[in-house]
Amino acid sequence: MKVPLLDLSEQNAKLRPEIEAALGRVLDTNAFILGGEVAELECELAGYCGTKYAIGCASGSDALLLAMMAFDIGPGDEVITTPYSFFATVSAITRLGATPVFVDIEPDTYNIDVAQIEAKITERTKAIQPVHLFGQCADMAALNAISEKHRIPLIEDAAQAIGAEENGIRAGNMSAVGCFSFYPSKNLGGMGDGGFMTANDDEIAEKLKALRVHGSKERYFHKWVGLNSRLDGFQGAVLRVKLPHLDEWSDKRKANADRYGELFSAAGISGEVTLPYERPNVRHIYNQYVVRVPEGRDELRAFLAEKGIGTDIYYPVPLHLQECFEFVGYKAGDLPEAERAARETLALPIYPELQPAQQEYVVAAFKEFLADRSASA
Numbered sequence: 001m002k003v004p005l006l007d008l009s010e011q012n013a014k015l016r017p018e019i020e021a022a023l024g025r026v027l028d029t030n031a032f033i034l035g036g037e038v039a040e041l042e043c044e045l046a047g048y049c050g051t052k053y054a055i056g057c058a059s060g061s062d063a064l065l066l067a068m069m070a071f072d073i074g075p076g077d078e079v080i081t082t083p084y085s086f087f088a089t090v091s092a093i094t095r096l097g098a099t100p101v102f103v104d105i106e107p108d109t110y111n112i113d114v115a116q117i118e119a120k121i122t123e124r125t126k127a128i129q130p131v132h133l134f135g136q137c138a139d140m141a142a143l144n145a146i147s148e149k150h151r152i153p154l155i156e157d158a159a160q161a162i163g164a165e166e167n168g169i170r171a172g173n174m175s176a177v178g179c180f181s182f183y184p185s186k187n188l189g190g191m192g193d194g195g196f197m198t199a200n201d202d203e204i205a206e207k208l209k210a211l212r213v214h215g216s217k218e219r220y221f222h223k224w225v226g227l228n229s230r231l232d233g234f235q236g237a238v239l240r241v242k243l244p245h246l247d248e249w250s251d252k253r254k255a256n257a258d259r260y261g262e263l264f265s266a267a268g269i270s271g272e273v274t275l276p277y278e279r280p281n282v283r284h285i286y287n288q289y290v291v292r293v294p295e296g297r298d299e300l301r302a303f304l305a306e307k308g309i310g311t312d313i314y315y316p317v318p319l320h321l322q323e324c325f326e327f328v329g330y331k332a333g334d335l336p337e338a339e340r341a342a343r344e345t346l347a348l349p350i351y352p353e354l355q356p357a358q359q360e361y362v363v364a365a366f367k368e369f370l371a372d373r374s375a376s377a
């Protein structure tokens, strides 16, 4: 049996006639940059997230950069964030000449440990940027309390969390700006790069819209120095075909996560593998299903690969220890939970079309590996 980490072929095959028709509409109108399909998608995304605005851009990485630019973040400014995320979370800060201030993560959710944030706030703190890692929201109620008390805006890195909720409120609607990605492996993936930002404030939304087109509201008149960061018409058309299916896909991921839970507990190996923890009052959309293996993660991963099971490590090097961020001045041991997670976590296949028999095969392989190991110990 083969169990790839992600397989989009079934999803795309089912939608192929609709996708081809949608791409044809773009060809017919020549609306290749932004255009009608993107404008319609933006309305639909705002409705989906519950926000006043949704603004398409060229990638999730750019969404983060544009959000930082909307708050004029630059040299001398600090942004508080997590060291355990995708690279772009922090490159958005350093690209603008600002300084990332890292706060360690909670060992159970892998999200920023909100209890440690206030000690890191200074008069230079310009934003707090939590990441909803793997599809589960950071503690946004507590983050909003800090944001209001200190009058520091929140920017959500919701790239992995479209449709995730806390207390019934969707990701992107719990901060000043929400940042999303349409990278193909996200729950709502395009057929190329793409992203969007959400906002409720009129002025911020207007600025974000200008910043994505070189900082101009009126063509050839530039109020700010922005980026060329537009969503293209083909992506807009494809994503409009996919969006109506998103909740069903995310619910299937959640059902697969629950099935793993049952299978792992029936296998009796819960002591050696820690399963994902779901906070109360959240909707976890399981962009990734990540387990913790305190002993022998890399050997287990190689064993699973031999059995045809795809896995990945998100992320093997925490951001404060990346070579390019050496200048920020952190060293090994500074953020112990992020460093431990980097050594112990393993992402398993969780995509919506994954079959129960494939999940049984994955858990059986775990059991075999752990039994062999205890026999040889």
Ligand SMILES: *Cc1c(COP(=O)(O)O)cnc(C)c1O
Residues within 6 Å of the ligand: 059, 060, 061, 062, 085, 086, 088, 089, 131, 157, 159, 160, 180, 181, 182, 183, 193, 194, 195
């Ligand atoms: C995917 C991702 C991004 C970047 O999105 P791109 O569209 O690939 O640029 C940023 N942050 C996180 C947490 C992500 O998972």
